[in-house]
Amino acid sequence: MKTILLVPTGEGVGLTSACLGLSYALECQGVKAGFLKPFSQETKIEADRTSALFQHLTKSETVEPIPYATVTQQLNCGESDELLEEAVRLHRQIAKKHDIIIVEGLLPNARDAFASELNSALAKALDAKVIIVSNADIHKASASAEKVEAQLRHFGGASSDRTAGVLFMRTKGLPEGSAQIPLTFDPSLRLVSDTNKFVADIQKTHAHIGTAQLPVIGLVPFSNTLSVPRMSDLAANLQAEWISQGEALQRRVLHSSLIAANIEHELDKFVAGELIISASDRIDVLLASGLASSNGTPLAGLLLTEHHAPNSQILDFCQAAIKQGLPILHTSLSTFETAQSLMNLSNEIPVDDTERAEQVTRFVSSHINEEWLAQLLKGAYNPRLSPSAFRHELVQKSIHAKKRIVLPEGDEPRTIQAAAICQSRGIAHCILLAKPEAVVEVAKARNIELPFDLEIIDPDLIRENYVAPMVEARKGKINELQAREQLQDTVVLGTMMLALDQVDGLVSGAVHTTANTVRPAFQLIKTAPEYSLVSSVFFMLLPDEVYVYGDCAINPDPDAEQLAEIAIQSADSAKAFGIDPRIAMISYSTGTSGAGADVEKVAQATAIAKQRRPDLLIDGPLQYDAASVESVGRSKAPESKVAGRANVFIFPDLNTGNTTYKAVQRSANVVSVGPMLQGLNKPVNDLSRGALVDDIVFTIALTAIQAEQQVEAKASKAS
Numbered sequence: 001m002k003t004i005l006l007v008p009t010g011e012g013v014g015l016t017s018a019c020l021g022l023s024y025a026l027e028c029q030g031v032k033a034g035f036l037k038p039f040s041q042e043t044k045i046e047a048d049r050t051s052a053l054f055q056h057l058t059k060s061e062t063v064e065p066i067p068y069a070t071v072t073q074q075l076n077c078g079e080s081d082e083l084l085e086e087a088v089r090l091h092r093q094i095a096k097k098h099d100i101i102i103v104e105g106l107l108p109n110a111r112d113a114f115a116s117e118l119n120s121a122l123a124k125a126l127d128a129k130v131i132i133v134s135n136a137d138i139h140k141a142s143a144s145a146e147k148v149e150a151q152l153r154h155f156g157g158a159s160s161d162r163t164a165g166v167l168f169m170r171t172k173g174l175p176e177g178s179a180q181i182p183l184t185f186d187p188s189l190r191l192v193s194d195t196n197k198f199v200a201d202i203q204k205t206h207a208h209i210g211t212a213q214l215p216v217i218g219l220v221p222f223s224n225t226l227s228v229p230r231m232s233d234l235a236a237n238l239q240a241e242w243i244s245q246g247e248a249l250q251r252r253v254l255h256s257s258l259i260a261a262n263i264e265h266e267l268d269k270f271v272a273g274e275l276i277i278s279a280s281d282r283i284d285v286l287l288a289s290g291l292a293s294s295n296g297t298p299l300a301g302l303l304l305t306e307h308h309a310p311n312s313q314i315l316d317f318c319q320a321a322i323k324q325g326l327p328i329l330h331t332s333l334s335t336f337e338t339a340q341s342l343m344n345l346s347n348e349i350p351v352d353d354t355e356r357a358e359q360v361t362r363f364v365s366s367h368i369n370e371e372w373l374a375q376l377l378k379g380a381y382n383p384r385l386s387p388s389a390f391r392h393e394l395v396q397k398s399i400h401a402k403k404r405i406v407l408p409e410g411d412e413p414r415t416i417q418a419a420a421i422c423q424s425r426g427i428a429h430c431i432l433l434a435k436p437e438a439v440v441e442v443a444k445a446r447n448i449e450l451p452f453d454l455e456i457i458d459p460d461l462i463r464e465n466y467v468a469p470m471v472e473a474r475k476g477k478i479n480e481l482q483a484r485e486q487l488q489d490t491v492v493l494g495t496m497m498l499a500l501d502q503v504d505g506l507v508s509g510a511v512h513t514t515a516n517t518v519r520p521a522f523q524l525i526k527t528a529p530e531y532s533l534v535s536s537v538f539f540m541l542l543p544d545e546v547y548v549y550g551d552c553a554i555n556p557d558p559d560a561e562q563l564a565e566i567a568i569q570s571a572d573s574a575k576a577f578g579i580d581p582r583i584a585m586i587s588y589s590t591g592t593s594g595a596g597a598d599v600e601k602v603a604q605a606t607a608i609a610k611q612r613r614p615d616l617l618i619d620g621p622l623q624y625d626a627a628s629v630e631s632v633g634r635s636k637a638p639e640s641k642v643a644g645r646a647n648v649f650i651f652p653d654l655n656t657g658n659t660t661y662k663a664v665q666r667s668a669n670v671v672s673v674g675p676m677l678q679g680l681n682k683p684v685n686d687l688s689r690g691a692l693v694d695d696i697v698f699t700i701a702l703t704a705i706q707a708e709q710q711v712e713a714k715a716s717k718a719s
Contacts, residue, residue, distance in 0.1 A: 001095055001099060001100070001101070002099070002100045002101070002129070002376070003091070003100070003101045003103060003126045003127065003128035003129065004022070004100070004101070004102050004103065004128060004129050004130075004131060004164065004376075005103045005105055005119070005122065005123050005126065005128035005129070005130050005131070006018055006019055006022070006102065006103065006104055006105055006130075006131050006133050006167075007105040007119050007123075007130055007131070007132055007133065007151055007155075008105060008107050008108070008133045008134070009108070009132065009133065009134040009135075009147040009148060009150065009151050010107070010108055010109070010134075010147065011107050011108075011109050012135065012170075012347070013133050013134055013135045013169050013170065014133070014135070014169035014170050014220070014347075014364075015050075015104060015105075015107065015133055015169075016049060016050045016053065016104075016348065016349060017169065017220075017349070017360045017361070017363075017364050018131075018133045018167055018169055018220075018364060019035065019050055019054070019102055019104050020050075020053060020054065020057060020357065020360065020361040020364065021220075021360070021361055021362075021363070021364025021365040021367075021368065022102055022131075022167075022364070022365070022368060023035060023054065023057075023058065023102055023361075024057075024185060024361045024362065024364075024365040024388060025185060025364075025365035025366075025368045025370075025373055026100065026102075026373065026377075027058070027386050027387075027388035027389065028184075028185040028365065028386075028388045028389050028392040029370075029373055029374070029377060029389070030385065030386055030389050031099065031100055031377060031386075032058075032060070032098060032386060032544060033098060033100045033101065033102050034060065034062070034094040034095070034097065034098030034100070034101040034102070035050075035051065035054045035058075035060070035062050035094070035101070035102050035103075035104075036062065036063065036090060036091055036094050036101055036102070036103045036104070037050055037051050037062075037065045037103070037104040038065055038066060038086075038087035038090055038091070038103065038122060039065055039066050039068075039071050039087070039106055039118070039122075040065040040066065040067055040068045040071070041068055041106060041107060041109075041112060041115075042068055043068055043069075048064060048065050049348070049349070049350075049351050050104055051063075051064065051065065052351045053349065053351065053354070053357045056354050056357070057354065057357060057358060057361060058543070059543040059669070060097075060543065061097075062094065063090045063093055063094065065090075066083070066086055066087070066090075070083075071083060071118075075114055075118075080118075080121065083118075084121055084122065084125040087122060087125060087126070088125055088126065091103070091126050100377075103122070103126065103128060105119040105122065106118055106119055108151075116151065116154045117154065119154065120154040120155060123155060123162060128162075129162065129163070129164035130155050130162050130163045130164060131163075131164055131165050131166070131167055131217065132148050132151050132152065132163065132165075132166045132167070133166075133167050133169060134147045134148050134151075134166065134167075134168060134169070135147075135168070135169055135170045135171070135172075136168040136169075136170075136171045136172070136198070136219070137171070137172045137173050138171060138172065138173030138174055138194070138198055139173045141198060141201035141202045141204070141205075142201075142202070142204075142205045142206070144168065144202065145202045145205060145206040145209050146206075148166050148206075148209060149206060149209075152214075158208035158209070158213065158214055159208075159213070163213075163214055164217075164376070165214060165215045165216065165217040165372060166209060166210075166214060166215070166216050166217065167216075167217050167218045167220070167368070168198075168216065168218065168219050168220065169220045169364070170220065170221075170222045171219050171220060171221050171222060172222050174191065174194060174219075174221045174222075175194075181223070181225060181226065181359050181362070181363055182362050182363065182366045182425075183362070183395060183421060183425060183427075183694070183697060184362060184388075184391045184392050184394075184395050185362060185365050185366055185388065185391075185392045186362075186366045186392075186395070186396075186425075187366060187370045189366040189367065190218070190366065190367050190368075190369065190370075191219050191221070191367065194219060195216060195218075195219040198216075198219060199216050202216075215369070215372055216369075217368055217369045217372045218364075218367045218368040218369060219367060220363070220364050220367045221367070223363065225254070226356065226359055226360050226363055227347045228252045228253055228254055228356075229252070229253055229345055230248065230249060230250070230251060230252050230253070230350075230353060230356075231247075231248040231249075231251050231252075231253065231275075231300055231301040231327040231329070232245075232248040232249045232327075233345070233350055233353070234253070234275075234301075234303070234329060234342075234345070235248075235329060237341055237342075237344075237345055238303070238329070238331045238333060238338060238341050238342075239331055239332070239333060240303070240329040240330060240331035240333075241309075241329070241330055241331075242327075242328070242329060242330075243304070243309055243310070243315070243328040243329065243330050244315075244322045244326065244327065244328040245327060246301075246322060246324075246325040246326050246327040246328070247325030247326075247327060248301065248327040249352075250325075251273075251298065251299075251300045251301055251325070251327060252273060252300060252356075253273070253275040253300040253301070254272075254273030254274070254300065254447075255273065255274055255275070256274065256275035256276075256277055256300075256303075256342065257269035257274055257275070257276060257277065258277045258278070258335065258339065259276060259277065259278040259282065259285045263282075263284040263285060263288055266285075266288075267288065270288060270289065270292040270297060270299065271297065271299075271447070272297055272298050272299070272445070272446060272447030273298070273299075273300050273447055274299050274300055275299075275300045275301055275302075275303055276289050276299060276301070276302045276303065277303045277305065277335065277338060277339070278302075278303075278304060278305070279304070279305055279306050279307060279335060280304035280305065280306060280307045280308065280309060280310060280330060281306075281307050283310070283314055285302075286302065286304070286310060286314060286318060287317060287318070289302045289318070289321065289326065290317065290318035290320065290321035290322075290326070291321075292321075293320070293321035293324050293326045294320045294321055294324065295445070296441075296445035296446075297445055298325075298445070298446060298447070299326060300327075301326065301327035301328065301329065302326065302327070302328045302329070303329045303330075303331065303338065304328070304329065304330045304331070305330075305331055305332075305333060305334060305335045305338045306332065306333075306334055306335065309330040385545065385546050385578055385579050386544065386545065386546070387541035387542070387543070387545075387546055387671065389578075390539065390541065390546045390577065390578070390579075391541075391698065393577065393578045394577065394698055394701045394702060394705065395425070395427060395698075395701055397577075397701075397704075397705045397708070398427045398428060398700070398701035398702075398704040398705055399425070399426045399427055400708075401428075401704045401705055401707065401708035402426075402428075402429070402704075403428050403429070403504035403505060403703075403704035403707045403708060404428070404429045404430075404431060404502075404503045404504045404505075405422075405428045405429070405430055405431070405503065405504065405505045405506070405507060405700050405703055405704060406430075406431045406433065406494040406497050406498065406503040406505070406506050406507075407419055407430055407431065407432050407433065407494075407506075407507055407508070407700075408433045408489075408490035408491045408493065408494040408506065408508045408512075409433075409490070409508055409509075409510050409511050409512065410432030410433040410434025410439060410456065410457075410490070411432075411434035411435065411438040411439055411442060412510050412511055413442050413446055413448075414510055414691065414692070414693050414696055415432070415510050415696060416432065416439055416442055416443055416446075416448060416450075417446070417448050417693045418693050418694075418696035418697045418700060419432055419454060419700075420443070420448050420449065420450055420451060420454060421693070421697050422697055422700050422701070423451040423453060423454045424449075424451045427697065427700060427701050427704065428700050428701065428703075428704045429453075429455070430454060430455065430700065431455045431456075431457060431497075431503060432454070432455065432456045432457070433457055433459050433490045433493060433494055434456060434457075434458070434459070434490075435458055435460075436456045436458060439456050459490050459493055462493075463484070463487050463488070463493060464484075466483075466487055466493060466496040466497075466500075467480055467483045467484050467487065468480075469496060469499075469500060470483040470486070470487065470492075470496055470524070471483050473496075473499060473524055474523060474524070489516075489520075491506075491508050491512055491516055491517060491520055492520045492524075494506050494508070495520040495521055495524050495525065495684065496524060498524075498525060498682050498684070499524045499525055499682070504682070504683070504703075504704065504707035505682065505683040505684070505685070505703035505704060505706065505707045506521075506683070506684045506685070506703070507684075507685050507687065507696070507699050507700050507703050508684075508685075508686065508687065509685075509686040509687030509688065509689065509691070510687050510689060510691055510696065511689060512689075513689075514553065514675075514686050517684065517685075517686045517687075518534075518554075518677070518684070518686060521534075521677070521680055521684040522534070525680050525681050525682050525684060526680070526681055527679050527680060527681065528679060528680065528681050528710075531565060531569065531679040532561075532562070532565060533555065533558070533562055533565060533566075533679055534554055534677055534678070534679040534680055535550055535551040535554050535555055535558075535565070535566040535569055535570070535677075535678055535679055536550065536551050536552060536553040536554045536674065536675035536676060536677050536678065537549060537550040537551070537552075537569075537570050537573050537574075537674060537675065537676050537678060538550075538552055538553075538661050538672045538673065538674035538675055538676075539577070539672065539673040539674055539676070540661065540664060540665070540670055540671075540672050541670060541671040541672065541673065542668070542670055545647060546579060546647070547647055547648070547649060548570055548573065548574045548579060548581070548647065548648040548649065549649050549651070549657060549660070549661050549672075550566050550567075550569070550570035550573075550648070550649075550650055550651070550657070550678075551566045551570075551650075551651065551654065551657055552651065552654070552657035552658045552660070552661040552674075552675065553654070553657075553658065553674075553675040553686075554654070554675075554677070555653075555654060556653065556654045556655075557653045557654070558652075558653070559601065560601050560602075560604035560605040560608060561605075561608060563585070563601065563602070563605035563650065563652065564605040564606075564608035564609040564612065565679075566650055567583055567585065567605065567606075567609045567616075567618060567648075567650045568609055568612060568613050568616070569678040569679055570583070570648055570650060570678070571583050571613070571616050571618070571648055572678075573676065573678050574647070574648050576705060576706070576709045577702075577705065579647055579648070580647075581616065581617065581647065581648045582617045582641070582642045582645050582646050582647050582648065583609075583616060583617065583618040583619070583620075583642065583646065583648040583649075583650060584618075584619060584620060584622045584624075584627035584628075584642050584643075584646035584648065584649050584650065585602045585605060585606045585609075585618065585619065585620025585621055585622060585650050585652075586602070586620070586621070586622060586623070586624055586627065586649055586650060586651050586652060586656070587599050587602040587620065587621030587622065587623065587652055588623065589621050589623065590621060590622050590623045590626045590636045590637055590643075591621065591622075591636070591637055593636075598652060599621055601652065602620050602621040602652050603620065603621055605620070605650075606618060606619065606620040606621065617641055617642055618642065619637070619640045619641070619642035619643065620650075622636075622637065622640070622642070622643060622646070623636070624649070624660070626643050626644070627642065627643060627644070627646040627649060628644070628646055628649075629644060630644035630645065631644070632644065633645065673695070673698055673699070673702065674699075674702075676699075676702055676706070678706075682707070682710065683703045683706035683707050683710070684703075685699050685702065685703045685706075687699055
């Protein structure tokens with residue numbers, strides 16, 4: 001058991017972000033960390049912010065901290081030992097389910113003079129390694145080091161084996177562009193040269209900071225983007241009331257503009273993410289905001305100051321904007337008082353702002369030294385592929401693959417944003433099939449920055465090139481007129497590009513049905529030579545591990561031969577994504593405990609799969625609980641190497657598979673990635689029509705990896 005205590009040098013250092021970021025970095029190394037905040041410093045009785053965010057992001061249980069009133073009372077009564085004993089009890093409660101625990105220390109401040117001393121006692125009581133968390137300024141190395149030095153004294157100084165490192169948060173003075181937000185854990189963003197230079201400057205006055213004994217484990221830049229509040233966060237701080245709440249929970253204030261001059265000179269301020277501030281009697285500003293929103297520009301919101309709120313007649317003119325979600329606030333504060341309040345807004349992440357918490361978590365984790373993490377974990381854990389590790393591997397492998405992926409739904413907003421992310425991060429080279437002017441218009445309205453090398457192809461300019469090849473591909477089934485007509489569908493056009501090796505994969509389905517995406521693939525791409533059918537898998541991102549479910553989307557009632565093939569395809573897919581497959585053939589009966597045609601089919605499929613692929617760990621028939629729950633597996637199938645340990649689940653038919661995946665997804669709030677099609681000559685993948693931008697990004701990454709896997713397989717056969 002390892003415990004890491006994060007000790008801040010003061011307020012405003014980003015302690016919550018540091019805890020969440022370290023937890024995520026560990027998860028990406030295959031280790032699920034527990035979290036504990038033993039002592040609350042909140043005087044009000046409310047849910048602890050860090051604990052609540054940790055529970056939401058990791059889906060892990062934690063415990064409530066000891067209330068502030070109890071902490072101060074026991075310290076005042078000389079009962080510090082009893083207080084620490086309670087902290088140890090909470091720690092042991094978390095330790096039952098985790099091999100490593102992150103503990104959040106107390107903030108030293110003017111009110112709580114006991115914080116540093118209690119942190120020191122807590123480190124001893126929990127036998128914890130200590131990470132000092134501080135803010136920094138690149139141009140003030142000595143002053144930054146002095147803050148760390150002040151805390152080190154409480155833990156035995158620089159020579160103590162209690163201290164494990166220093167994490168510098170909210171670092172100012174770093175070059176522009178260093179504060180980009182990663183899609184997932186991305187160690188390539190770590191500022192190695194900047195860190196080395198900063199450490200060298202520190203060591204001119206504090207030689208021990210940055211050594212092997214006390215390494216600097218991360219230099220996290222200050223990010224304006226990650227410090228931005230939502231519109232909903234402004235109301236309480238500004239004593240404001242809602243005229244229209246709209247999308248206040250989603251819209252973020254990237255920047256703000258006070259409109260004081262004539263409206264004709266201020267129109268350049270009405271851009272995506274802008275908070276428009278104006279006196280409430282400026283009807284022209286209200287109307288301009290409404291017009292901008294109606295034209296598709298997602299302003300952060302409108303903040304009206306002084307005087308009275310606009311009357312209903314004026315608001316009637318803005319109904320179109322209000323229906324599109326424009327948040328409108330009114331405060332009786334003066335414009336100057338409003339500006340002051342905005343400047344004093346806290347940088348801390350609100351409990352309910354989970355989107356920002358997720359971004360901050362990925363951002364911080366990407367700046368933590370991977371080598372330090374590996375040393376910390378060395379020899380102490382049995383890593384498994386966690387959901388975070390799966391997503392990390394997905395992105396890293398796709399970057400390495402460098403594939404071209406065509407997106408037929410090229411003017412769809414989520415697809416455009418996903419393509420921009422993939423292109424800028426090198427996840428794939430994306431090709432949007434759409435009118436370039438339509439893509440630019442959508443990007444402008446949604447404040448999406450299009451990378452210069454993002455490829456946008458007008459379908460009308462290339463369609464004719466594919467008429468003859470399509471007639472040849474479907475010889476005897478269609479003529480030129482029919483081919484030309486079918487190629488009006490950009491999914492068919494993109495599939496032809498894939499068939500002719502002009503791209504490496506295709507992703508569609510954000511606005512098309514599964515049939516629209518899959519049918520052209522069946523007709524033009526067809527199955528790989530070694531397979532007789534196409535099937536699908538979902539990657540189910542459970543809290544502690546990633547499971548593979550197949551087939552839940554394509555084959556209604558496969559026979560034994562087909563079911564064996566689905567199992568083999570799914571096992572190979574699992575391997576391609578870093579999962580060591582243990583395959584369970586699911587049935588309503590385990591072993592020979594039941595009988596019937598359905599059970600017999602699964603038994604035959606298991607035998608066929610074992611014969612075809614003796615290298616695979618496969619067993620069946622197994623009931624789902626016997627496959628997934630260790631105690632049930634030992635009871636029902638004691639000789640099985642799969643029972644109780646399965647991570648690839650093959651369902652006997654589509655009815656069972658689709659029902660199970662949806663039940664698990666919805667009831668357990670599990671993220672599912674897929675369906676990923678397998679068995680095709682070239683990779684084509686379908687999206688849910690409710691897909692989020694991240695879902696599309698991960699599906700593009702998944703498609704790129706499939707393409708690379710197929711290239712490697714062909715090369716292996718050729719040799």
